[in-house]
Amino acid sequence: xxxxxxxxxxxxxxxxxxxxxxxxxxxxxxxxxxxxxxxxxxxxxxxxxxxxxxxxxxxxxxxxxxxxxxxxxxxxxxxxxxxxxxxxxxxxxxxxxxxxxxxxxxxxxxxxxxxxxxxxxxxxxxxxxxxxxxxxxxxxxxxxxxxxxxxxxxxxxxxxxxxxxxxxxxxxxxxxxxxxxxx
Amino acid sequence: xxxxxxxxxxxxxxxxxxxxxxxxxxxxxxxxxxxxxxxxxxxxxxxxxxxxxxxxxxxxxxxxxxxxxxxxxxxxxxxxxxxxxxxxxxxxxxxxxxxxxxxxxxxxxxxxxxxxxxxxxxxxxxxxxxxxxxxxxxxxxxxxxxxxxxxxxxxxxxxxxxxxxxxxxxxxxxxxxxxxxxx
DNA sequence: GTCTATATACAGATAGAC
DNA sequence: GTCTATCTGTATATAGAC
Numbered sequence: 001x002x003x004x005x006x007x008x009x010x011x012x013x014x015x016x017x018x019x020x021x022x023x024x025x026x027x028x029x030x031x032x033x034x035x036x037x038x039x040x041x042x043x044x045x046x047x048x049x050x051x052x053x054x055x056x057x058x059x060x061x062x063x064x065x066x067x068x069x070x071x072x073x074x075x076x077x078x079x080x081x082x083x084x085x086x087x088x089x090x091x092x093x094x095x096x097x098x099x100x101x102x103x104x105x106x107x108x109x110x111x112x113x114x115x116x117x118x119x120x121x122x123x124x125x126x127x128x129x130x131x132x133x134x135x136x137x138x139x140x141x142x143x144x145x146x147x148x149x150x151x152x153x154x155x156x157x158x159x160x161x162x163x164x165x166x167x168x169x170x171x172x173x174x175x176x177x178x179x180x181x182x183x
Numbered sequence: 184x185x186x187x188x189x190x191x192x193x194x195x196x197x198x199x200x201x202x203x204x205x206x207x208x209x210x211x212x213x214x215x216x217x218x219x220x221x222x223x224x225x226x227x228x229x230x231x232x233x234x235x236x237x238x239x240x241x242x243x244x245x246x247x248x249x250x251x252x253x254x255x256x257x258x259x260x261x262x263x264x265x266x267x268x269x270x271x272x273x274x275x276x277x278x279x280x281x282x283x284x285x286x287x288x289x290x291x292x293x294x295x296x297x298x299x300x301x302x303x304x305x306x307x308x309x310x311x312x313x314x315x316x317x318x319x320x321x322x323x324x325x326x327x328x329x330x331x332x333x334x335x336x337x338x339x340x341x342x343x344x345x346x347x348x349x350x351x352x353x354x355x356x357x358x359x360x361x362x363x364x365x366x
Numbered sequence: 367g368t369c370t371a372t373a374t375a376c377a378g379a380t381a382g383a384c
Numbered sequence: 385g386t387c388t389a390t391c392t393g394t395a396t397a398t399a400g401a402c
Contacts, residue, residue: 019291022206096287106347
């Protein structure tokens, strides 16, 4: 059995991916892990504290996935397809990327959480740009790595956002073909 | 002075673009137009009715913009840049596209509104694919029109979503360069 | 068409006992 | 660390007067 704090964090992460932090309450989290809402407040004093903790943990998880994909030493195309798969996978449960979801709620977030989101997207884009530079010999693209990185990161976020509405996969698949067309 | 119903619709549209329908209340709408919340309920019985009305009105507005861009008879590139500009413009006030925002809240929407969102995105993609086919002679792209259309529509939604977090324009600009690289 | 008043539910947060 | 109890604010929605 996990630490209670970690349990709350895990349940919160799942709920936010699905419905956003605005639709997650201390009460529902409490029920899900078998305590009362006051106990959730013991672990996360405010909603802002919860939001920040959840984003930081998620950022670490994704970064670890990307680092693993990088060390697997495939082609540049394989690595970018692995990047796409990281975000495609969240869609399997009708979820969004946690950071994409929270980006839509940014007006109700505090500065620390907003900064963590900014960093998350930049790190992911830096990872993509790094792969493109490392495999530039294989590349056959008209645009510089920084542009392709931004197109891929924001494009995949938009693709899962729109594909979820109709429970399809058309847009994420188009982005997979886009990646293949780069090489 | 507008019809009161139209006033409410306009205020609701602006508020939803910024914060989402989950953060818009009948009370705040009522205050903004100078009535009481019960009067808002007279025009829009439920929140679901309001959501649907707002999406349908927005879809009409955007469709009208695209039709105007189409009739202006420029190059294919000009038309796609006009398409990008439609979505870039909402970002000016730290807003999102109304349908992109509501896509993030789709789990709390009813079926009719969800269908209206699906239709909105498909119509926009059809418009882009139509432009690409019409100007295929100018085109220099590796991917078929349907893929490019989906990449552009979902990509622009993701670009404004992420750019708003850091109050920048980097991603939307990358998509503009992407459009130019297609011709 | 708009109002007052209200029903009902839920939110985040805290005090203080155990 | 968790509980009970509570404060305070807000939400959607409706009944019925004007």
